[in-house]
Amino acid sequence: MIRSKYRQRYRMIPYGLGPNGEIVTPQEAQPGKSHHCPECKKRLVLRTSKLKNPFFAHLRKDKKCKLTKSPVVLAKHVLLVTLREWMKGAGDPVQLQPFCNERTELPRNEIHQIKVNHRIRINQRSLVSHLSLLDRYGLPILHIEIRDRPRPQHIKHPSWLEVSAEEILSNPYLLSPLNPDTDFLPPTPVQLSLF
Numbered sequence: 001m002i003r004s005k006y007r008q009r010y011r012m013i014p015y016g017l018g019p020n021g022e023i024v025t026p027q028e029a030q031p032g033k034s035h036h037c038p039e040c041k042k043r044l045v046l047r048t049s050k051l052k053n054p055f056f057a058h059l060r061k062d063k064k065c066k067l068t069k070s071p072v073v074l075a076k077h078v079l080l081v082t083l084r085e086w087m088k089g090a091g092d093p094v095q096l097q098p099f100c101n102e103r104t105e106l107p108r109n110e111i112h113q114i115k116v117n118h119r120i121r122i123n124q125r126s127l128v129s130h131l132s133l134l135d136r137y138g139l140p141i142l143h144i145e146i147r148d149r150p151r152p153q154h155i156k157h158p159s160w161l162e163v164s165a166e167e168i169l170s171n172p173y174l175l176s177p178l179n180p181d182t183d184f185l186p187p188t189p190v191q192l193s194l195f
């Protein structure tokens with residue numbers, strides 16, 4: 001179940017997909033244009049709250065759509081729209097805080113593409129990453145898996161990051177790993193030698 005404070009904060013559907021599959025926030029949406037749910041792909045309508053804030057709702061109430069039920073699915077879409085706003089230069093930076101380490105900003109300029117529900121192989125296992133941040137060559141910067149609780153056995157791989165849905169919903173700008181093996185290192189600036 002999604003807690004009521006998060007239901008209110010994110011209005012259940014943080015963004016819709018426009019005609020070309022582009023991310024459209026309720027603030028950007030134009031009435032009359034067609035928008036679809038990023039999870040179940042069904043039609044959305046744009047509504048206005050009592051305080052005159054726009055929000056999306058399913059055109060027909062859909063009991064099967066996981067976006068309105070699962071904290072993991074809601075957190076996935078909240079994080080995606082947060083990353084996208086930041087990459088456009090419109091939002092606060094998204095940072096990563098590995099265990100006992102300082103916060104580091106994700107390398108925004110390196111991120112070329114974000115894949116959703118990306119199937120990959122790590123250590124001979126087939127895994128689905130909720131959000132995969134890829135560089136311009138399609139190589140992974142980070143695979144993010146959002147979970148209700150930690151895996152009984154962590155995936156040991158430097159680019160595999162497990163994060164808690166609750167923590168993302170509480171603060172989508174700070175990713176703190178559930179798996180202690182995360183070894184994410186930001187790209188280091190090139191050092192110029194004086195000799």
Ligand SMILES: [Zn+2]
Pocket residue numbers: 037038039040041042058062065066067
């Ligand atoms: Zn839906």
